[in-house]
Amino acid sequence: MSVDASGLAIVPAPDAPRPETSLDSRSRVRRETIKQLVKSPTFLIGVAVVLFWILCAFFSDAIVPHDPINDSLGAGTSAAPSSSYWFGLDEQGRDVFSRVIAGSANILKVAPLATAIGIGLGTLLGLVMGYFRGWTDNVIGRIIDAVLAIPLIVFAILILTALSGQSEGITVTPLRLAIVIGLAFTPPVARTVRAAALAERDLDYVQAAKLRGELAPYIMLAEILPNVVPTIIVEATVRLGYAIFTAATLAFLSYGVQPPTPDWGLNIAEQYQNVSFAWWESIFPALAIASLVVAVNLIADAVQQVLEG
Amino acid sequence: MSAGVTPVPALELRDLDIAYRVRGRNREVVRTVSLAVQEGECYGLVGESGCGKSTVALAIARYLPSNGIVTGGGVSVAGTDVLALRGEEMRAYHRDTFSMVYQNPGTALNPTLRVSRQLTEVFELRGASRSQATVRAIDALMEVKIADPASVMKRYPHQLSGGMQQRVVIAMALATDPKLLVLDEPTTGLDATVEAEVLDLISELQKRHHTAVLFISHNLGVIGKMCRRVGVLYAGQLVEEGTVDDILQKARHPYTVGLLRCIPQRGRRKQDGRLDTIPGFLPEIGTHLPGCVFVHRCALAEEICREQRPEPFQVGEQHTSRCFFHEKAATLPRDTAERGALPVVDRAAEPLLRIEDLAMTFRQDGHDIYALAGVSATLQAGETLGLVGESGSGKTTFARALLGIIEPTRGSVAVDGRELPSNLSGRTSSDVASMQIVFQNPDSALNRRHRVSRLLARSLKKLLGLTGAKAEQRAHELIDDVRLPQRALAARPTQLSGGQKQRVAIARAFSGEPRLVVCDEPTSALDVSVQAAILNLLVDLQAEHRTSYVFISHDLGVVRYLADRIAVLYLGRLMELGTAHEVFEAPHHPYTEALLSAVPSADPSHARIKLSGDIPSAANPPSGCVFQTRCPRKLGAICEDVEPPLADVGGGRLMSCHIPLEELRRIQATPPGTAP
Numbered sequence: 006m007s008v009d010a011s012g013l014a015i016v017p018a019p020d021a022p023r024p025e026t027s028l029d030s031r032s033r034v035r036r037e038t039i040k041q042l043v044k045s046p047t048f049l050i051g052v053a054v055v056l057f058w059i060l061c062a063f064f065s066d067a068i069v070p071h072d073p074i075n076d077s078l079g080a081g082t083s084a085a086p087s088s089s090y091w092f093g094l095d096e097q098g099r100d101v102f103s104r105v106i107a108g109s110a111n112i113l114k115v116a117p118l119a120t121a122i123g124i125g126l127g128t129l130l131g132l133v134m135g136y137f138r139g140w141t142d143n144v145i146g147r148i149i150d151a152v153l154a155i156p157l158i159v160f161a162i163l164i165l166t167a168l169s170g171q172s173e174g175i176t177v178t179p180l181r182l183a184i185v186i187g188l189a190f191t192p193p194v195a196r197t198v199r200a201a202a203l204a205e206r207d208l209d210y211v212q213a214a215k216l217r218g219e220l221a222p223y224i225m226l227a228e229i230l231p232n233v234v235p236t237i238i239v240e241a242t243v244r245l246g247y248a249i250f251t252a253a254t255l256a257f258l259s260y261g262v263q264p265p266t267p268d269w270g271l272n273i274a275e276q277y278q279n280v281s282f283a284w285w286e287s288i289f290p291a292l293a294i295a296s297l298v299v300a301v302n303l304i305a306d307a308v309q310q311v312l313e314g
Numbered sequence: 315m316s317a318g319v320t321p322v323p324a325l326e327l328r329d330l331d332i333a334y335r336v337r338g339r340n341r342e343v344v345r346t347v348s349l350a351v352q353e354g355e356c357y358g359l360v361g362e363s364g365c366g367k368s369t370v371a372l373a374i375a376r377y378l379p380s381n382g383i384v385t386g387g388g389v390s391v392a393g394t395d396v397l398a399l400r401g402e403e404m405r406a407y408h409r410d411t412f413s414m415v416y417q418n419p420g421t422a423l424n425p426t427l428r429v430s431r432q433l434t435e436v437f438e439l440r441g442a443s444r445s446q447a448t449v450r451a452i453d454a455l456m457e458v459k460i461a462d463p464a465s466v467m468k469r470y471p472h473q474l475s476g477g478m479q480q481r482v483v484i485a486m487a488l489a490t491d492p493k494l495l496v497l498d499e500p501t502t503g504l505d506a507t508v509e510a511e512v513l514d515l516i517s518e519l520q521k522r523h524h525t526a527v528l529f530i531s532h533n534l535g536v537i538g539k540m541c542r543r544v545g546v547l548y549a550g551q552l553v554e555e556g557t558v559d560d561i562l563q564k565a566r567h568p569y570t571v572g573l574l575r576c577i578p579q580r581g582r583r584k585q586d587g588r589l590d591t592i593p594g595f596l597p598e599i600g601t602h603l604p605g606c607v608f609v610h611r612c613a614l615a616e617e618i619c620r621e622q623r624p625e626p627f628q629v630g631e632q633h634t635s636r637c638f639f640h641e642k643a644a645t646l647p648r649d650t651a652e653r654g655a656l657p658v659v660d661r662a663a664e665p666l667l668r669i670e671d672l673a674m675t676f677r678q679d680g681h682d683i684y685a686l687a688g689v690s691a692t693l694q695a696g697e698t699l700g701l702v703g704e705s706g707s708g709k710t711t712f713a714r715a716l717l718g719i720i721e722p723t724r725g726s727v728a729v730d731g732r733e734l735p736s737n738l739s740g741r742t743s744s745d746v747a748s749m750q751i752v753f754q755n756p757d758s759a760l761n762r763r764h765r766v767s768r769l770l771a772r773s774l775k776k777l778l779g780l781t782g783a784k785a786e787q788r789a790h791e792l793i794d795d796v797r798l799p800q801r802a803l804a805a806r807p808t809q810l811s812g813g814q815k816q817r818v819a820i821a822r823a824f825s826g827e828p829r830l831v832v833c834d835e836p837t838s839a840l841d842v843s844v845q846a847a848i849l850n851l852l853v854d855l856q857a858e859h860r861t862s863y864v865f866i867s868h869d870l871g872v873v874r875y876l877a878d879r880i881a882v883l884y885l886g887r888l889m890e891l892g893t894a895h896e897v898f899e900a901p902h903h904p905y906t907e908a909l910l911s912a913v914p915s916a917d918p919s920h921a922r923i924k925l926s927g928d929i930p931s932a933a934n935p936p937s938g939c940v941f942q943t944r945c946p947r948k949l950g951a952i953c954e955d956v957e958p959p960l961a962d963v964g965g966g967r968l969m970s971c972h973i974p975l976e977e978l979r980r981i982q983a984t985p986p987g988t989a990p
Contacts, residue, residue: 037337044338209759212719213822215738217776218746231763 042311051303058297062110069103073267076100083283093285095276101285104267105293111261111268112297115182116248122187123248124241127194132225132233134195135202142199149192157251161185161260177260185260186251190244197240201233235312242305246298253294269294322393323350324494324526325357325374331386332369332378332550334599341600343369344550345607346387351494354524356517358541358558360534362573362841364596366550367530371498374528375414376404392493409439413487417499419479423471429482430467436489454485459515475928477508481515488519495520496528501536505704506868507925510912513540514922532841534574535914538562543632546570549597549607555626556633566635566643568612575648576846578875583894584853585656589875590649591850592843595811606636613647614639649850654857657696659878664731665692666862667830672725674711674886681933685711687886688725693830696856698863700877700894702870702909706929708886709866713832716864717749729829747777747826754835756815760807766793766818767803770825777826792821795858796851813844817851824855832864837872849876870913874898882906885932885940888960892967901978903969904947939972947973947981 042048061068071078077098084094092101130149134142152160164185165175205211206229214224255261256270264271269290276286332344344366351357361367372378374389376396389396391411399407416422424432430451437447448467455463458481471479480500487495497516501509517540520527531537537544537558544561546554546569554567565571575590582589594611597603605620606612612619618638626634637643674686686708693699701709715722718738727734729748735741753759760769770789774780780788793803796817807815816836823831833852837845849872855861867873873880873894880897882890882905890903897906911923925944930936936943942953952972960970969975 041337209753209755210761213751213753213759214761215719216717216746216751217773217826218738218743219776228761232761234763 038311042307045307045310047303048307051300051307054296054300055304058109058293058300059113061106062113065107065110069100069106071100071103073099073103073107074265076103083279083286085283086285092289093283095272095286096279096283101289104272105269105289108267108269108272108290108293109297111179111256111266112249112252112270112294114179115186115252116245118180118183119186119190119248119252120241120245122183123190123194123244124237126187126191127240128198128230128233128237130191130195131198131200132202132229135199136206136221136225136229138203138206145195149195152189153192157189157254158258158260160189161255164188165260175260177262179262182252182255182261185255186248189251190248194240194244197236198233201236202229205229205232239305239309239312242301242308246301246305249294249298249301321353323390324353324355324392325349325351325528326390327370327374327387328390329387330370330373330384330389332366332373333383333385334369334379335381335383336600339600340383340385342385342550343599344373345603347547347550347552348387349545349552349555351526351528353493353526354520355543356520356527356529356541358537358544359528359530359547360532360537360544361547362532362596362843364599365547367532367547368498369550370547371414371496371528371530374494374496375412376407410490411493412496413490413492413494414496414498415480415483415487415500417502419476419483419503420471422483423479425471427470428467429469429471429474433467433482433486433489436486440490450489454489455482457488457519458482458485460485475508476504477512477928480504480512484512484516484519488523488525491523492525494526494528496530498530499532500529502531502533505929506870506912507704507908508928509536510914510922511924513914514924516540533914534562534577534842539914546573549603550599551607551636552626553608553637554633554635556630560630560633564630564633564644566629566633566640567608567637568614568639568643568646569608571643571646572611573843575646576842578846578849578871581898582871582875584876588649588651588653588850588853589846591847595813606638608637614642614645653850653854656853656857657860659694659697661694663694666695666697666730667691667693668728668731669716670726670728672712672715672727673723674708674715674720675723678933683932684935685886685932686715686722687935689881689883689886689888690725691881691888691891693862693864695829695862696860697879698856698865698877700873700880701864701866701883702868702873702880703883703889704868704909704929706885706932707883708932709883710834711886712883713751713834713864713866717751717832718746743777743779748829749832750823750826750828750830751832751834752816752819752823752836755839756812756819757807757839759819760815760822762807765804765806766810769818769822770803773822773825788825792825795824795855796821811844812840813847816840816844816848820848820851820855824859824861827859828861830862830864832866834866835868836865838867838869845872852876870898870910882909885930885935887940888968888970889941890967890969891960892965892969896965896967900982901975902982903971904945904973904978905941907982908944908946939970947978949973 078090078100079094079098081098083096084090086093090100090102092105095101130145134145165177165181168181168184169176211224211228214228252261253270256268257274259274261270262268264275272290273287280287327347327349330344330347331342333340333342347370359367359370372382373384374391374396376399384397396407433451433454434444434447437450438444442450451467452463455466460466460478460481466474474482501512504512513536529537529540541558543557545552546561546567548569554561554565554570561570565574572590572592576592578589592611597610605622606624609615609619624636624638626636627640629635629640669689669691671688671690672686673688676683676685689712691699701712703709714720716727718736718741721737734745738746767789770792771785774785774788789803790800793800798814798817802810802814807818810818837848840848853876856863865873865876877894879891879893881888882897882903884905889905890897902910908923908925923946927944930943938954938956939958942948945953949972958970958972960968963969963975
């Protein structure tokens, strides 16, 4: 029988069964976490729907039965859903089904990019506010409050005007749209990250870092940031849902891609007056938006449950 | 109550099995626990963290978390099958039969309601009118010895000290005159002097109300003082049960024997040799254990222990032990490893560290808080200075001001006769490397996202400028130095146990080849078996590197084991400073005397000096001697008017008291309590 005198050795007595508190326990925990995620039906449904729309966005040319922009089908006017045109035709005789499938491309470009911008900037600001506290926190915090007080549409016009050249007026590109939404999302992300960073900065490992002469940027990025990553992941999934919604809203308000490009928000804007007699023209794009937002939120919920217990 | 031949026990657990469902699998936490608590009895349940103590308590309360499942056995309280209770029956059970007091009184009270509302509610639930309830609430507060119940009733919980809050919680728990009271670590968060008072109160009330009490604690001293019978829980199994004397004097299970030996016993010093430890660790919850639950850590284990689960052996009248080799449990081998010679402290040499008049005043809500009011001390190379005092006495502020983490309001710190800049950012990297710290809580002290190798490499780079292969080699040496296996370098802190994490923290503190390491309660977050191993390590490292320690602790046994000299702090002022021997042997400063006598002890002849009230606010310290408001030896007006100087009372021993040393010697020779 061998007993290690240190009292705490990781290696158990050679002839004893290996206790489970061992170095591989972390990868085991991670495996079990992923297993649990894969077992969760909400997560799977969410992923399936999102994957479906991503496929649509990438391969819309191959999937769509008709050209979403140029084909004028049937009588060249709107027609109710039928076996040949599942979602019906719009007033110019275009196939609504094809337009819904192709309309995913724009939103799936803008929303993730906007989320990335919002998360990136918000994380930096949040870390700075949470770490320095005091004056820095107060000044940035008040600016954030001011930004949050501006209505989204006014904010979007302001930013788009600033981004557009003097001669061109307001022109919208997917990148500009992503910047607008990303900037609009920076304040709420910064607040969330700030709260997480505030809790971390009081832990002793931050003191220990100072006690070996580390500078503030290192402490924020190398010490605190890795510990607030779970919060950021949860925030990112939630923000992605909002970004889809916001992009659709801006498109509806004509601050998105321009006609005749198919886009869900734009389609609704063009057709919603007709909803009383040609409901299929606006209901199907609306359902598409709803399905993607709900799917992303299902994923967000599942991720949150697994990461935050 | 029927006076039948077999009275119904107040609490009976029959072969209780509890599991937690974690990540889709049932993990056993409590394994076939059977015990009974009779009416009017105080039963102690002792064990280290993670052994299932609180889970047992939660099962009795029917408060198991949603993933906690009773997989077998039963719980009855006063004859009622608790696990079968539903709806209104459960409400009645919680209202009338059962009460529980938790470790943290701050979270047991609703912070948004005044004490009066929370306390009267208990009586109103049982049918009293509002005015009757108020009268009874005031009575209940008087019963828990709250001096001014009317004013306490008007306050919010946060306006009360921890000790007062716990009294209010106890008053609430006893208000319903329950059949069973479960106390889960009720004094663990309290200072020793307050703990002693609360424990006295609990025993008195328990006797008066004749309540059955299940007292859960990790502290054998507290259990010994409070209980008549004790059960020792390990890995969810009751490994030994007996009377307090059976357990503390004649333990018959190797785990209990080991646990008792880990505690620095009365008067044991580092010069006397290493402390015994229990090797290995608690099996992770949910581990399948076909044999004895303690087999992995037991030096007496043989083949049979691995294959067969021992049933409780009757080893005395009321004494059982789940060990096949209970007859030779007391012969458990001791740790006899030799250690290098301890450094010889040269008193005449220039001190390594000289602290002059270190003071720190915080400003909070428009008040000045005098956290540290001018403390001076010196420390020789290789010496350990113990720092003791209640919470709020300025121990941690002292350590942080010394290290430069906070900038002191005044005073200076000199190493080798050279004064250091008071702010950390003004110090050179060799200054910074020369003084390091081991924090209290290793969970918070190590960045849980970094691997151990990175933690050490970064320290080596910043403190010594080592990089590449040299740094790697040094990291390997450090890991060896703290007796961790090399593969710990690849681990993240979350993969290590509490003791292992603290070893990594110690390795990090030693990475800059420090002259002085501040240990801020380094073992108070650890279990006693792990504590002993860490203390051994600290002494070994001191012997190897001739490092000096400033060792902060509230555990006087630990301080006595480790410290060469001891400083006693109260309200940011030095009350006494002397060698460990001087401070622990009479005559002491009256505050030291009170601290020493507050240590819970199973010894009934151990009479206690009672300190009344709580430590005064540092924003508004008392006039004259700061200790005069609580001092049991107070002389009179002189103590209220004149602050006693910190005077040399002979042989370099410093003391701040108006009572001359000879007089202290005389009055402390007579049993306490007889003197005013």
